[in-house]
Amino acid sequence: MVDTDTPRTEVAPDRTKRIAALWATLVAVPVTLVVGVIAFATIKPDDPEKSERTPVAIPSTPVVMDAPQLDERTSTVCLAVTSQLPVKIRDLPARAVSAGPEQNAAFGEPAVTVACGVPQPETCKVPDDATPGCVPMDTELLIMNNVCWWAAPGSGGATITTMDREVPVRVTVPESYENPAQWANEFSDTIVKTVKSKQAGTMPSGCE
Structure with a gap:
């Protein structure tokens, strides 16, 4: 009895899976960048000029003005x-x-x-x-x-x-x-x- 080898069938790559993997890679990069930007903004210290700015104190003393006699x-x-x-x-x-x-x-x-x-x-x-x-x-x-x-x-x-x-x-x-x-x-x-x-x-x- 002669064994007959069954021809090997080449399995074609799953095109759908490759496209999905490619999109996952492309999406992952900007998401990583966005997360990094948010983290940087969160830990970045406040503007020192803004944090040190304080309202001008209003003196309790009256403002000196002349008051000439009016008709x-x-x-x-x-x-x-x-x-x-x-x-x-x-x-x-x-x-x-x-x-x-x-x-x-x-x-x-x-x-x-x-x-x-x-x-x-x-x-x-x-x-x-x-x-x-x-x-x-x-x-x-x-x-x-x-x-x-x-x-x-x-x-x-x-x-x-x-x-x-x-x-x-x-x-x-x-x-x-x-x-x-x-x-x-x-x-x-x-x-x-x-x-x-x-x-x-x-x-x-x-x-x-």
């Missing part, structure tokens, strides 16, 4: 202004003032101050007018939220005064604050509600 009508308008001011502007809380709370206000440290009933800056008479404190004829006035402001030039902070109101309001912003005009603008809405605009033709041309 009856101006006093009434200024009382309306100060009574409508918010208890905080951005992150600056309101503070007590040394004099005239019915016409003055202060916020934060260093203090942003508001003074109502101050002298109205006058427009210079000629282009090269050297009169101290006059508003140059070619100056660019700031119209913000329907209030016309003039930012006086100078160092050591900004002095910004309304130019279009029957009763002037002045805001002083210490130099440590960025964009001082935007800090003054925090009070524009209150001024619009409480102080009437000057009549047309009586305010600087840059305000009309």
Whole structure:
């Protein structure tokens, strides 16, 4: 009897298993990377500057401000202004003032101050007018939220005064604050509600 060898059958590789193994390898690499990134983020120390940053302490002492005598009508308008001011502007809380709370206000440290009933800056008479404190004829006035402001030039902070109101309001912003005009603008809405605009033709041309 002759043994007949049964021909060997070559088993073809399982294509499905190979593809599955390949995908498992490809997926495993990014998952490992993601896990590593998460672990690094978890153990990474906090930014030292952020962790050491602390709020500015607000002194309990009042902010020193002058309180000149005002006439009856101006006093009434200024009382309306100060009574409508918010208890905080951005992150600056309101503070007590040394004099005239019915016409003055202060916020934060260093203090942003508001003074109502101050002298109205006058427009210079000629282009090269050297009169101290006059508003140059070619100056660019700031119209913000329907209030016309003039930012006086100078160092050591900004002095910004309304130019279009029957009763002037002045805001002083210490130099440590960025964009001082935007800090003054925090009070524009209150001024619009409480102080009437000057009549047309009586305010600087840059305000009309």
